[in-house]
Amino acid sequence: MLKFKLYYDKDAEEDWLKKMCLNGWAFKKFFLGFYTFEQCEPGEYNYQIDLLDNWNGYKDDYAAFMEDAGVEVVGQWWRWVYLQKKATDGPFEMYTDVDSKISQYSKIRNFFKVALILEVICFFMELMATVNTGSYIFGIFTVLLAVISLAMLKIIWKCNWKIEQYKHEKET
């Protein structure tokens, strides 16, 4: 089964993959918003999504380490990896203490900060093009880029909020 969805919030995406699996569909592949699913026992797997430190090099080391820890890397999209673990092998949470949760959300926040800067630059380029040419095609792209930029701003804000929550938890 193939499904198209656009996620920018990995927590929501994880929840969706878990829900799909509870309905008997196991996630297999991701490409450009297209999710491939195969039939499975309802609730057979649990999912987590992680952000790698860089694009290449240590990816094999990471995958081998996860495999040793009983976790399988099912898919990868740039620096994002999809991990699964059989539900019968116990609970699955990638980050279990406050410090590593803070560092994970900081990493995600920095990723989206860079992406946001790029989107904003593109937005202004499109905006200039729209003003200069008056073409509605550029206009559509301008609006689209504004929407994407706002979505990224939202996720950065959410990461900041989570980091603050965890820091508060640490202090008390």
Place this chain on the structure above:
Amino acid sequence: MIDWRLIDLDNSTPLTEALFYILLAVRTPNHGYGIIQNVSEMTDGRVTLGPGTLYGAINSMLTKGWISLYSEDKESRKKKEYLITNIGKEVFQNEVKRLNELIKNAKKIDD
């Protein structure tokens, strides 16, 4: 001359619970899954290390030189084993000293 290593030691305590137990688990050569199980056994299942938490902790301790790569089984499976270093032992002992002081002072509440 400033001894940067000693400064690092000062900043390293208090250890997080994860780091404390990982250091304990690699007092003899141990691999990823072994560390998770070992720590879980030592704490009766109270501390369960997530694979992401463990991966991050191991890499940061390798960089700091607290642990080192002991072996890499290239034939059957790529299973890396880690072992505590002398710096790691020093960091650990420093932490134990701090914890003992806490316990010693905590007992005053019973007096």
